[in-house]
Amino acid sequence: MNATTQASQASVSEANRARILQHLYHNGISSRAQIAKALGLTPAAITKITARLIDAGAICETGDLDGIKNRRSIGLKLDTSLFHVIGVKFARSLIEIGLFDLAGRRVCLEDLPPVSEDSIPATLDEIRDRVNRLIAADDAVVAVGVAVPGPYLRDEGRTAVVSSMAGWRTVNFTDEFAGAFPVPVFIEQDARAGALAHYLFDPAGTCEHLAYYLIGEGVGLGVIDDGRLVNGAQGAATEIGHVSIDVEGVPCDCGNVGCLERYCSAVAIHDELRRTGVVGDVDGLTHAQACQRLFDAAADGDEAACALVHRVGRYAGYGCVTILNAFNPRRIVIGDIVARAGAPLLDAIREVVAERAIDDIARATDITLSPLPTDAAVTGAAAVAITQFLEHPSVFFGDV
Amino acid sequence: MNATTQASQASVSEANRARILQHLYHNGISSRAQIAKALGLTPAAITKITARLIDAGAICETGDLDGIKNRRSIGLKLDTSLFHVIGVKFARSLIEIGLFDLAGRRVCLEDLPPVSEDSIPATLDEIRDRVNRLIAADDAVVAVGVAVPGPYLRDEGRTAVVSSMAGWRTVNFTDEFAGAFPVPVFIEQDARAGALAHYLFDPAGTCEHLAYYLIGEGVGLGVIDDGRLVNGAQGAATEIGHVSIDVEGVPCDCGNVGCLERYCSAVAIHDELRRTGVVGDVDGLTHAQACQRLFDAAADGDEAACALVHRVGRYAGYGCVTILNAFNPRRIVIGDIVARAGAPLLDAIREVVAERAIDDIARATDITLSPLPTDAAVTGAAAVAITQFLEHPSVFFGDV
Numbered sequence: 001m002n003a004t005t006q007a008s009q010a011s012v013s014e015a016n017r018a019r020i021l022q023h024l025y026h027n028g029i030s031s032r033a034q035i036a037k038a039l040g041l042t043p044a045a046i047t048k049i050t051a052r053l054i055d056a057g058a059i060c061e062t063g064d065l066d067g068i069k070n071r072r073s074i075g076l077k078l079d080t081s082l083f084h085v086i087g088v089k090f091a092r093s094l095i096e097i098g099l100f101d102l103a104g105r106r107v108c109l110e111d112l113p114p115v116s117e118d119s120i121p122a123t124l125d126e127i128r129d130r131v132n133r134l135i136a137a138d139d140a141v142v143a144v145g146v147a148v149p150g151p152y153l154r155d156e157g158r159t160a161v162v163s164s165m166a167g168w169r170t171v172n173f174t175d176e177f178a179g180a181f182p183v184p185v186f187i188e189q190d191a192r193a194g195a196l197a198h199y200l201f202d203p204a205g206t207c208e209h210l211a212y213y214l215i216g217e218g219v220g221l222g223v224i225d226d227g228r229l230v231n232g233a234q235g236a237a238t239e240i241g242h243v244s245i246d247v248e249g250v251p252c253d254c255g256n257v258g259c260l261e262r263y264c265s266a267v268a269i270h271d272e273l274r275r276t277g278v279v280g281d282v283d284g285l286t287h288a289q290a291c292q293r294l295f296d297a298a299a300d301g302d303e304a305a306c307a308l309v310h311r312v313g314r315y316a317g318y319g320c321v322t323i324l325n326a327f328n329p330r331r332i333v334i335g336d337i338v339a340r341a342g343a344p345l346l347d348a349i350r351e352v353v354a355e356r357a358i359d360d361i362a363r364a365t366d367i368t369l370s371p372l373p374t375d376a377a378v379t380g381a382a383a384v385a386i387t388q389f390l391e392h393p394s395v396f397f398g399d400v
Numbered sequence: 401m402n403a404t405t406q407a408s409q410a411s412v413s414e415a416n417r418a419r420i421l422q423h424l425y426h427n428g429i430s431s432r433a434q435i436a437k438a439l440g441l442t443p444a445a446i447t448k449i450t451a452r453l454i455d456a457g458a459i460c461e462t463g464d465l466d467g468i469k470n471r472r473s474i475g476l477k478l479d480t481s482l483f484h485v486i487g488v489k490f491a492r493s494l495i496e497i498g499l500f501d502l503a504g505r506r507v508c509l510e511d512l513p514p515v516s517e518d519s520i521p522a523t524l525d526e527i528r529d530r531v532n533r534l535i536a537a538d539d540a541v542v543a544v545g546v547a548v549p550g551p552y553l554r555d556e557g558r559t560a561v562v563s564s565m566a567g568w569r570t571v572n573f574t575d576e577f578a579g580a581f582p583v584p585v586f587i588e589q590d591a592r593a594g595a596l597a598h599y600l601f602d603p604a605g606t607c608e609h610l611a612y613y614l615i616g617e618g619v620g621l622g623v624i625d626d627g628r629l630v631n632g633a634q635g636a637a638t639e640i641g642h643v644s645i646d647v648e649g650v651p652c653d654c655g656n657v658g659c660l661e662r663y664c665s666a667v668a669i670h671d672e673l674r675r676t677g678v679v680g681d682v683d684g685l686t687h688a689q690a691c692q693r694l695f696d697a698a699a700d701g702d703e704a705a706c707a708l709v710h711r712v713g714r715y716a717g718y719g720c721v722t723i724l725n726a727f728n729p730r731r732i733v734i735g736d737i738v739a740r741a742g743a744p745l746l747d748a749i750r751e752v753v754a755e756r757a758i759d760d761i762a763r764a765t766d767i768t769l770s771p772l773p774t775d776a777a778v779t780g781a782a783a784v785a786i787t788q789f790l791e792h793p794s795v796f797f798g799d800v
Contacts, residue, residue, distance in 0.1 A: 160760040209633035232728025233609035239725040247645045247718045256756045318647045325639040326726050328632025356656045360560040
C-alpha cells in the first residue's frame with residue numbers, strides 16, 4: 001500500500017533516528033544491543049546513529065546496566081526532564097497554556113480569561129506574549145503544541161466550523177502562530193491531541209487501538225488505529241460531534257441535523273439548564289461552571305439533576321456505540337468537562353453500549369473515564385509537540 | 401508511534417521486497433535505477449533483491465528501455481498476467497466465484513444458486529469443490545481471497561452478526577477454508593475488499609484516502625486512510641451499516657436501533673416493495689432482482705418507483721454525510737446492488753451531502769458510482785488476495 005509515497009535515503013535515516021528515540025522514550029534506559037534487537041537494525045547502524053544523537057545532545061549514556069559488565073552494557077537514555085514543550089489548548093471560550101516535560105509532567109499551567117467573539121484578536125496577542133515569555137524564561141523549551149476544536153483543516157490551518165462561536169472560523173491558526181515563536185509550533189484538532197496524550201501518558205499502558213472521546217464545549221474524537229492517527233484527507237476525520245444521531249433532529253451550525261454535540265456537549269447542557277432551571281440561575285456562569293453545578297447537584301442526590309446527567313450519559317452512549325461500529329477501538333477514554341460527572345455518566349454510557357452495541361465488539365472494548373488529571377486537555381496540546389519531537393528528530397537536532 | 405511493534409532484520413528484507421513488487425505493480429516496467437531512486441534504497445540493495453526475485457520467478461527482465469542504451473536501462477517487470485487469484489464473494493444469499501489475473505482482469509466468473517439458511521453446509525462444500533477444480537485446472541493460481549459480510553472478527557474468523565440471515569453467524573470462515581486449498585487463502589470484510597479493489601484497479605488512479613460504500617444486501621464500508629486500511633482492534637471497524645441514523649428508529653438484529661442498513665439496503669428495499677406493491681409482486685424474486693425491477697420502473701418514469709429510489713438515495717446520503725464526518729476521504733465510491741439505480745440515486749445522495757455535510761469537506765470530496773463492472777463485488781475478493789501477494793512476497797516465493 002501507499003504506492004505513491006516515495007522515501008529517500010535521508011528519510012530512511014530520519015525514520016531510524018525516530019525509532020531509536022521512540023524506543024528509549026517508551027522503554028526507558030536500554031543498551032545498544034537491546035535497541036538493535038528490538039528494531040531489527042545492525043549493531044553498526046545503532047552505534048553510528050546513537051553516536052550522532054549523543055553528540056547532538058538528544059540522548060546520553062548512563063553507567064553500566066544492572067548486573068552486566070562489558071562494553072555493550074552501557075545504557076542509553078532519553079532524559080525526559082531535559083526537554084520541555086508548551087501546550088496551548090483552545091476550546092470555544094476557554095484557553096489554557098501549560099509547560100510540560102517530555103513525560104507529560106506539568107511544570108506550570110495558566111488559564112486565560114474567557115474569550116468572547118470580539119476579544120479574539122486580543123486573545124491571540126495575549127497567547128503569543130505569554131508563550132514567548134515562557135520560552136524566554138526556559139531554555140529547555142523545544143516546541144509548542146496547539147490543540148484547536150475540530151473539524152480542523154490541517155493543510156489550510158483553520159477550523160471548518162465551530163458550533164456556538166463562529167468567530168474562530170475566521171482565524172487561520174497557521175498564520176497566527178507559524179512564525180510567532182523561536183521554536184517550531186504544531187497544530188492539531190483537540191480530541192486527536194487528547195488521543196496522543198493518552199497514547200503517550202496513560203498509566204494503563206500504550207494502547208495501539210485507542211479512541212479519545214472528548215465531551216466538552218464541543219464533542220470530538222481522536223482515534224489511533226494500529227498505532228497511527230486516523231487523519232482523513234484534510235486532517236478532518238473522526239468528527240463524531242457532527243455525526244447525526246437523528247436525521248430528523250435538531251439543526252446544527254455545521255449544516256447537518258441531529259449532530260451528537262447538540263445533545264451532550266457542555267454547551268447543550270448549559271442551554272438545557274437555562275431552559276429548565278434544574279439548578280437555578282446559570283446565566284452568568286461559563287459552560288464548565290454550569291455543568292459543574294449540575295454534577296454537584298446530582299452528587300447531592302437531587303432527582304432532576306440525576307435524571308439530566310443520566311439523559312446526557314445516554315446520549316453520550318449513543319455516540320459511544322457509533323464509535324464502536326465505526327472504529328472498533330480496544331479502549332475508549334472519555335474526557336473533558338462533561339466527563340467530570342463521573343460514575344453516573346459512565347454508568348449511563350455503559351448501559352447504552354450494553355443494550356445497543358454488537359456483543360462481540362462491546363465485550364472486547366474497555367470504556368473508561370480519562371485517568372489523566374483534569375488539565376488533560378492542555379496535556380493533549382503538549383502531546384502533539386512531543387509526538388513531533390519523537391517522530392521528526394531532525395527538526396530539533398538537525399540532520400544528525 | 402507503534403512503539404510496541406518490533407521489526408526484525410528479516411521483516412526489513414521482506415518489506416523491501418514488497419516495496420519493489422508494489423512499485424513495479426503500480427508503475428509498470430522500471431529500471432533498477434528508477435526503483436532505487438523512488439524507494440530510497442541503494443543500487444546494491446536493489447540489485448541483490450531483484451536478482452532473487454528474478455530467480456524466484458516473481459519478476460523478469462525486459463529489453464532495453466526506450467531510448468536508453470546502457471547496462472542500467474534494462475527494464476524489470478511484474479507480469480500481471482502470469483499470476484492468477486480466485487475471489488469468492490459472500491453476500492447474505494449470493495455467492496460468486498471468479499478467476500482473475502493480478503491486474504484484476506476477469507478470466508471467468510460463476511454464480512452459485514441462492515443460499516438459504518439450511519443449505520449453508522452444502523454451499524460451503526460446493527465452494528470448496530469449485531475452487532479446487534479451478535486451481536487444478538490453472539497452474540497460475542497463487543492465492544484465494546474471500547470477501548464476507550461484516551462485522552467480520554478477523555482474529556476469530558467469523559462474522560459477528562449478519563442481519564436477515566443469522567445462519568452465517570455460526571460459520572467460522574477460517575476453519576472452513578484455511579486448509580481447504582493447495583494455495584493460501586485470505587479472508588476480509590466485503591466492503592474493505594471493495595476498497596482494496598478500487599485502490600488497485602480504479603481507472604481514475606490510486607487514491608490514498610478512499611472509501612468504498614457498499615450498498616447491497618447489507619450496507620458496508622471500507623476505508624483506506626493515507627494508504628492503509630482502517631481495521632479496528634478486531635478487524636471490525638467501518639461498520640457503517642450498523643451506525644444509527646435515528647436513535648429512536650427501527651430495531652436491528654445487531655442490537656442497535658435505527659441502523660443505516662435498515663433504510664437503504666437491498667433487503668430493506670425488497671421489504672418496502674413487498675409492503676407497498678410499487679412494482680407488483682416481488683415475492684419470488686431475489687433481493688437483487690426485486691431492486692432491479694424497481695430501478696427499471698423508475699427508469700421508465702414510474703412516479704412511485706422514482707419517489708422510492710429518491711427516498712432510498714436520501715437515506716444513502718445520510719450515510720454519506722456520516723462517512724465524510726467520520727473518515728474525511730478524498731473519494732467515496734458507491735457500489736453493489738443498490739448502486740445499479742444509477743444517476744437518480746447518486747443525485748439524491750449528492751443532494752443530501754450538499755445540504756448537510758460541512759461545506760469545506762464536501763467540496764473536497766468526490767462521490768461517484770463504482771467504475772468497475774457489476775462484478776466489482778467478487779473483484780474485491782480477488783483484490784484481497786492480490787494485496788497479500790504484493791505485501792507478503794515470502795509467502796509465495798519463500799524467503800528469497
